[in-house]
């Protein structure tokens with residue numbers, strides 16, 4: 001698609017992202033202020049702190065995006081913003097900010113679903129990248145992050161059929177919780193991956209919740225099992241149960257590997273099964289957990305075995321960012337979607353709703 | 355050359371009633387609008403600003419300063435207010451001035467009661483059980499549920515958004531103070547803008563009402579220009 005330049009704003013969780021995207025694909029600027037360090041002390045996101053940090057950083061992020069892109073408001077065709085799902089207070093900052101910018105600069109406004117943003121990250125092209133074909137439809141996409149875990153089929157642009165989703169925790173949440181159990185720093189995803197890479201033995205067995213033939217996911221049982229296994233490992237090592245003394249590094253590494261393997265196994269197996277059942281022509285992976293090297297490697301191997309291209313945006317485009325909102329927003333804009341000045345945040349916005 | 359005079363726009367979304375106003379740069383009122391906030395600030399604020407501008411016959415390009423109430427008060431409202439005010443000031447390339455809502459309410463109450471500012475003690479809600487105490491020249495502080503402010507014999511209590519949770523005469527004074535909030539906001543805001551206003555990036559709401567146990571985090575965020 002060749003098309004207008006979009007200024008895109010993302011603030012649904014704990015990253016403040018603003019991007020300038022051309023034609024729904026080409027990144028001119030993509031600036032993100034991440035609050036991960038702000039929330040490390042509490043081991044999770046405090047919504048009030050997150051919203052205030054968005055207010056503090058949104059103007060510097062906008063200024064940095066303009067400076068990176070080297071374009072001006074005259075070049076902008078529309079403003080896109082994440083309207084949901086996400087934390088109500090965080091979403092409100094971005095929505096209020098973006099629609100006021102649009103109004104003050106006389107630009108059309110487009111509301112974007114954060115989840116479709118994660119899907120459209122697969123369309124993005126970096127500034128120096130050669131043109132590349134769009135992911136061919138129909139496609140099956142797996143989006144995994146701290147907030148979401150779902151499998152979806154896209155027959156065409158903006159057309160989503162939800163195949164399955166988590167019935168309890170998101171995969172990223174399970175990583176955070178098990179990371180904490182193992183005494184690893186927040187966020188759990190990168191910590192567990194790093195620990196798992198140091199494992200010498202690979203025989204720790206964690207349970208998988210297959211939920212029969214469905215494409216749904218469940219991680220709460222795995223989390224409970226992880227607690228039991230970690231407690232047992234502490235008892236075996238003669239350590240106090242309260243976690244005040246760390247497990248030996250090699251034990252932590254093996255347990256981290258076992259947990260990660262269980263998550264990756266279920267995610268990859270169901271994704272490949274869905275792709276085959278839907279006659280997909282490509283597979284897309286997105287969301288913060290898509291940065292996990294074990295998941296990427298496993299899916300890449302299985303997709304290749306099925307002869308399907310796997311499209312995984314680079315890690316910086318898998319975590320929350322404005323560029324993916326600009327990509328999804330461009331297709332919505334092309335389809336005629338326009339939001340009014342009364343656009344409001346929708347914390348529980350479902351994917352299918354346009 | 356543009357001969358049209360400038361104007362300033364003020365908004366406060368911290369209490370149960372949103373107020374927006376437009377004034378000449380010296381703070382003289384040109385238009386005011388206020389309505390019960392409900393939970394729909396996000397939908398209503400910008401359309402209301404557009405309406406007020408057209409009622410006063412002004413173009414948004416004539417705005418030379420943006421004034422915003424910074425709380426303490428309702429989280430949702432403050433976020434919408436600050437985000438809207440920041441985007442406007444950025445887009446129009448004009449100054450922004452933050453006015454503490456508590457301070458403005460105290461001034462409005464003092465005008466209404468004909469009393470010196472120092473004698474007034476303002477109470478506002480902080481969640482379902484706690485309250486916030488605001489006095490002139492002092493940082494606002496949280497009063498845990500059940501505890502009462504330390505009042506000198508001369509002190510006069512003003513309560514905003516605290517029906518049933520403060521004495522009736524204090525609530526009545528609060529209602530009258532809030533009716534005067536727009537006017538005071540414009541006046542204090544005009545003064546703040548004349549003094550140079552606030553740093554657009556750094557202006558954040560007053561958060562004396564953070565949930566208990568949560569310190570106002572001041573740590574850095576991690577920057578990324580998304581290097582490839």
Ligand SMILES: [Zn+2]
Nearest residue numbers: 114145147320
């Ligand atoms: Zn996300």
